[in-house]
Amino acid sequence: MLFQVLRALAVALTFSATAAAPVWAGASFEDSMAQRALACTGCHGEQGRAGPDGYHPRLAGKPVGYLYNQLLNLRDGRRHYGLMQGLLEPLPESYLLQLAQHFSGLDLPYPAPVPSTDAPAIAARGRTLVTDGDAARDVPACQQCHGKALTGAAPNVPGLLGLPRDYLNAQLGGWRTGQRRAHTPDCMGQIASRLSPSDVVAVTHWLAAQPVPVNAKPLAELPKLPPGAKELRCGSAPLPAQSATSSALTALQTRGAYLARAGNCQACHTAIGGAEFSGNRPIETPFGIVHSSNLTPDKATGLGDWTSEDFWLAMHHGQSRDGRLLNPAFPYTSFTRITRADADALFAFLQSLAPVAQATRSHAMRWPFGTQAALWAWRSLYFRPQIYEPLRARSGQWNRGAYLVNGLGHCGECHSPRNALGASAAATQLKGGVMVAQNWYAPSLRDPQAAGVMAGSGGYGIEATVQLLRTGTTQHASINGPMTQVVQGSTQYLREDDLRAMAGYLQSQNDPVTPASIGPQAAAPQERGARLYGEHCADCHGTRGQGVAGAYVSLAASRALQWPDSRNLIRTVMYGGFAPATQANPRPFGMPPFMLKLSDQDTADVLSFIRSAWGNRAAPVTVQDVTRERNRIGH
Ligand code: HEC
Ligand code: HEC
Ligand code: HEC
Ligand code: HEC
Ligand code: HEC
Numbered sequence: 019m020l021f022q023v024l025r026a027l028a029v030a031l032t033f034s035a036t037a038a039a040p041v042w043a044g045a046s047f048e049d050s051m052a053q054r055a056l057a058c059t060g061c062h063g064e065q066g067r068a069g070p071d072g073y074h075p076r077l078a079g080k081p082v083g084y085l086y087n088q089l090l091n092l093r094d095g096r097r098h099y100g101l102m103q104g105l106l107e108p109l110p111e112s113y114l115l116q117l118a119q120h121f122s123g124l125d126l127p128y129p130a131p132v133p134s135t136d137a138p139a140i141a142a143r144g145r146t147l148v149t150d151g152d153a154a155r156d157v158p159a160c161q162q163c164h165g166k167a168l169t170g171a172a173p174n175v176p177g178l179l180g181l182p183r184d185y186l187n188a189q190l191g192g193w194r195t196g197q198r199r200a201h202t203p204d205c206m207g208q209i210a211s212r213l214s215p216s217d218v219v220a221v222t223h224w225l226a227a228q229p230v231p232v233n234a235k236p237l238a239e240l241p242k243l244p245p246g247a248k249e250l251r252c253g254s255a256p257l258p259a260q261s262a263t264s265s266a267l268t269a270l271q272t273r274g275a276y277l278a279r280a281g282n283c284q285a286c287h288t289a290i291g292g293a294e295f296s297g298n299r300p301i302e303t304p305f306g307i308v309h310s311s312n313l314t315p316d317k318a319t320g321l322g323d324w325t326s327e328d329f330w331l332a333m334h335h336g337q338s339r340d341g342r343l344l345n346p347a348f349p350y351t352s353f354t355r356i357t358r359a360d361a362d363a364l365f366a367f368l369q370s371l372a373p374v375a376q377a378t379r380s381h382a383m384r385w386p387f388g389t390q391a392a393l394w395a396w397r398s399l400y401f402r403p404q405i406y407e408p409l410r411a412r413s414g415q416w417n418r419g420a421y422l423v424n425g426l427g428h429c430g431e432c433h434s435p436r437n438a439l440g441a442s443a444a445a446t447q448l449k450g451g452v453m454v455a456q457n458w459y460a461p462s463l464r465d466p467q468a469a470g471v472m473a474g475s476g477g478y479g480i481e482a483t484v485q486l487l488r489t490g491t492t493q494h495a496s497i498n499g500p501m502t503q504v505v506q507g508s509t510q511y512l513r514e515d516d517l518r519a520m521a522g523y524l525q526s527q528n529d530p531v532t533p534a535s536i537g538p539q540a541a542a543p544q545e546r547g548a549r550l551y552g553e554h555c556a557d558c559h560g561t562r563g564q565g566v567a568g569a570y571v572s573l574a575a576s577r578a579l580q581w582p583d584s585r586n587l588i589r590t591v592m593y594g595g596f597a598p599a600t601q602a603n604p605r606p607f608g609m610p611p612f613m614l615k616l617s618d619q620d621t622a623d624v625l626s627f628i629r630s631a632w633g634n635r636a637a638p639v640t641v642q643d644v645t646r647e648r649n650r651i652g653h
Contacts, residue, residue: 047569052120054117054605055120057105057594057610058077058117058608061074061610061614062075062076063076066121067126073184075181076180076181077124078121078126079121079125080176081170081171081175081236082115083172083173084174085118086115087201091199093107093291096199096201097192097199104593104594104595104611105595105608107290108595109596110599112604113599113606128234130229131227131228131230132182133227134226134227136227140216140220141220141227144220147160147221148221148224152212155214156212157213157217160178160221162247163175163205164176167233169233172237172238175240177230179225179228179229179230183222186221187218187222190213190218190222193206193209203252268370270366270367271363274364274367277363277364279507279512280422280516281353281364281508282428282503282507282508283295283313286299286310293376295312295314295371296314296374297320297376302455303383306381306383306384306387306388308345308348309378309380310348312374312378315368319374319377320373320375323339326361329364332350333350333354333364334354334361335403336350336351336403342390346396346401349431351431352427352428352431354401357405360426396439406421415518415522416519422512422519422523423523430447432460432501433450433451433461433462433463434448435449435451448462448464449463449529450463450465450468456499456500457585461581463524464524464528464529466528466531470525471483471522471524473528477492477494478494480522484517488509488512488600489510490505490506490599490602491598491603493571493572494572495576497597499589502595510598510600510601510602511601544623544627546623550616550620550623554612554616562632569607573632574631575632575634576634584625584629584636585647588621588639588647591621591625592647593613594610594611594612596608619644622638622639622644625638
């Protein structure tokens with residue numbers, strides 16, 4: 019580790035050769051959970067004490083199970099907040115739990131309550147609901163679960179004091195309208211729907227007016243039910259579905275499991291929060307939504323009745339067992355290159371999974387794109403089944419790399435330009451393209467100035483590419499957007515020799531360098547962008563864009579900053595994000611979303627500044643570019 023840090027440091031210094039002396043980013047940098055949670059505390063207030071506005075809830079000191087459940091609810095869509103969902107979506111449960119533990123463990127003072135200005139009758143009604151409930155409406159006393167002191171109970175029931183009125187109203191309102199849900203049994207959903215609107219006002223106003231007791235710690239367990247009280251227990255959410263893989267695999271199945279990693283099958287074939295490989299993940303295409311199939315061996319809804327021949331037909335010909343032509347959102351246009359032996363191993367592995375009964379939802383394609391006639395026409399123009407033919411003149415390692423990149427790895431499905439019908443041509447494979455439906459730019463893997471593998475061993479050579487694919491980050495590059503799931507689900511698990519083979523193959527595919535590929539430089543001077551950078555970014559990325567090894571990616575002499583298409587940069591600043599969580603980097607650092615903090619002009623200015631500072635020489639980002647991203651559907 020120390021060696022890696024030193025090496026990364028050495029590379030960083032070579033790149034910032036213009037800097038007079040190395041200025042280390044934020045002298046206060048500390049490798050801690052608090053540092054990782056900076057992506058959260060921009061909204062949730064310093065250390066998670068709550069934002070100043072009553073809308074961004076407190077996190078500090080809440081029961082760990084409660085916080086963890088909320089992270090799952092927000093990630094999996096039982097609770098809605100787009101900016102948080104985007105941040106949380108790629109994070110695995112193990113990391114969400116650590117974030118929950120971090121905030122739960124903080125013991126910080128609460129703000130003073132807002133004095134009540136309500137009529138005494140309203141306040142009295144609020145207090146009655148809290149202490150006694152309303153038997154006529156079948157509403158239990160809030161204290162029954164939230165505790166006599168209303169400080170909550172470990173692990174899953176939160177306290178109700180110290181929260182702003184607006185926040186409490188929004189939560190009970192959310193449950194009433196179905197906007198907020200919890201794992202079943204969702205008892206708060208039932209309770210909130212039994213309260214009348216005036217009861218909601220009474221109880222939230224009363225709660226917000228109470229001081230928080232000196233000991234605000236949640237009870238160690240749920241309070242005992244008072245005699246005669248009706249049992250309504252909840253707050254013991256089950257953990258999300260575990261891996262369906264059975265433990266003892268044969269050698270063939272083990273090989274299949276590895277190949278499934280190389281093809282990232284589970285990423286597309288697992289719905290968010292669903293059982294692995296059971297399908298129904300919506301895949302967005304420019305022509306509509308395609309739902310992935312259930313690959314578990316369930317007889318009625320999965321591959322239970324399939325033979326290895328049926329499976330081969332799907333992988334190699336893109337045809338289902340019943341003869342239906344499959345949509346190329348299933349990348350059989352790449353998978354067709356795999357050998358029959360590899361397909362059989364994959365099939366053996368999939369058949370070893372526990373069967374999950376889950377019917378696949380029908381696709382939602384715009385007419386005529388989803389029809390069999392359209393698929394037939396598309397395939398006759400753009401698809402030819404073929405098995406990879408090793409080139410005799412090349413080494414075994416080179417051929418292995420080519421096989422993985424163009425076959426199971428399906429790198430070209432995102433990294434190639436596509437025509438209006440979504441097809442890519444052989445001549446432009448891996449030359450970079452826009453993922454239209456997802457609105458991300460996947461840079462060229464054949465241009466070493468974009469994302470190709472540089473000759474030699476510099477910051478973007480073979481070593482660095484292997485490290486990037488294995489860990490998700492290097493000193494000079496950090497994976498984001500749809501590439502996150504490629505690293506998290508696939509390349510981090512590949513053997514070193516396979517990653518090396520892929521990088522070596524990619525290096526051999528480099529196009530001749532075209533020196534004029536970089537646009538006109540931003541007009542100097544750029545004081546405004548520089549000032550914004552110092553205010554919002556330098557704490558993490560360093561005063562000279564040098565970053566912090568192992569934590570914050572360097573922005574100096576960065577390829578990603580100079581890609582011809584700037585949408586990824588705009589998105590990163592607007593939505594923030596975490597580097598991929600991988601075995602080698604299980605607790606990645608995060609960047610906060612700036613969408614609510616920076617205007618479109620600010621974002622354009624700060625990006626234009628960093629695109630032309632510290633060895634970067636790319637064209638400015640305009641305010642129109644930023645506004646276009648903001649207006650895109652999604653948020
Ligand atoms: C862009 C602002 C923003 C960022 C960044 C953000 N959150 Fe949130 N978070 C919110 C808002 C707003 C809510 C309330 C949503 C609602 O009302 O349902 C929320 C709710 C939550 C809750 C539920 C709290 C409760 O008491 O019910 C948790 C837990 C949480 N966030 C944790 C995090 C963590 C961890 C991060 C960093 C990985 C994070 N948030 C980043 C805005 C943000
Ligand atoms: C049967 C147990 C139970 C009772 C009774 C109960 N609650 Fe809850 N409450 C919970 C649980 C469990 C949660 C956490 C839900 C989740 O995980 O989203 C919760 C969450 C809440 C929250 C969300 C807090 C936050 O930080 O976002 C509010 C507000 C709330 N309850 C208010 C009430 C009020 C008001 C009453 C009385 C009218 C009440 N509860 C009665 C179990 C209960
Ligand atoms: C980029 C997303 C994606 C990836 C990666 C992916 N699939 Fe799929 N797959 C799909 C979609 C979408 C469908 C449904 C196509 C349709 O119904 O027309 C599908 C369908 C299939 C089918 C046909 C099932 C049937 O009932 O006809 C098989 C078999 C299959 N995939 C196997 C795999 C295997 C094995 C891998 C990994 C090597 C894999 N897929 C990787 C998206 C993907
Ligand atoms: C699902 C689409 C998708 C697939 C499949 C995919 N990529 Fe990417 N890749 C992207 C996008 C989008 C980016 C730009 C975002 C980023 O920088 O991480 C990217 C970025 C990269 C980068 C540059 C990272 C940097 O910041 O310099 C490399 C290298 C890369 N991909 C290699 C690969 C390889 C090798 C494969 C095949 C194993 C692959 N990609 C498969 C979408 C994809
Ligand atoms: C709390 C620390 C933090 C702050 C503050 C921060 N960033 Fe980041 N930034 C990160 C992390 C962590 C990543 C890697 C995220 C990923 O891989 O998805 C990142 C990634 C980036 C990237 C993508 C670089 C690449 O190689 O792909 C850009 C561009 C960027 N930040 C610009 C900014 C700008 C501009 C600001 C100020 C407006 C800023 N950052 C503020 C932590 C931060």
